Amino acid sequence: MNISDELSKLHKANAGYLAVKSKSECLESTRVQIQKSILDHLENRKHRFVWLRGSPGTGKTAISMSVASALNKQGRLAASFFWDKNRQGEGLASIEHFPSTLARQLALFNAEYEGLLVSQLRQSPAL
Template identity: 65%
Template sequence: MPLAEISKLKRAPAEHIYVKSKSECLPGMRDKIQESLLKHLKEAGNRFVWLRGSPGTGKTAISMSVASTLKKQGVLAASFFWDKNQAGKGLDSIELFPSTLACQLASFNEDFKLSLVRRLRQPDLVFVQDLPLETQINTLMIEPMRDIWSSGKDRIVIILDGLDECGDQERLGALMELVLAFEELPPIFSILVSCRPEPGVISAWDKAWERVMTYNVKIWTRL
């Protein structure tokens, strides 16, 4: 059964429905920003949309609301909400990031699931989660997507919230390198990144601006 191979992947309870103990945002402000974010995410030229703000200003509440809306529309492919207060669940680190998203994508799309399973059945990928995280992103996400989702009526969205809660600055820098690998996703994908403007995040976007000119990553919403 296809699910047997996927069930062996370790994953974190990172979807928006599991989020706990996060600050709220006034409904009026949340709805206004959500409407703007949804508009940007659905525009073909936008690969990354960055929702930035200080701690406690409601970024996660907005991301959760956007995720819920996109889920109802059937276009939320995956989400990962970090939480430094939930140690031991994989929400305060980056180790389970690739496998968690891969499992969610497999649930979202049957073609991706079958493509992922074919790769997991390769003998040299028995211990895929022991490989470097960069290799895992490529093996578990990028490669299985080749020739999948090349086009479609609606854009598909991945939401990443609270990246600054993944650990220290070194880990945050490493995480942003993994996020930038999503440039290799099919054009139909948009990624909402919600976090504080930490140096590691800003420097990563700087590198993306220098390297990629085909979509606009410089969309900031100040809270």
């Protein structure tokens, strides 16, 4: 069985930032400082994640979409997952497909990780 066959065993939700049409990036010239701050933070190899929090409707998703877009253009976006409670039945309204979706995206981003993941999948088919 080849690598693609192994990865296809993992459930995948269409939740990457490019696939989520119901969300949008920040309008041009808005939230520039917070986007820059997040991108600068991620420049440091020790900083792999950012926790963006705030009240509903304050633009967290738009900021996240903009940062994901910028990282993707730089070839640095390893994975993304955007929940959407309005898309029931697609795996975007719950955490169920989150781990496997990120695992697949990370495998496509990094060949070394892909090899490790496939090896693990072959040893533990229940994953």
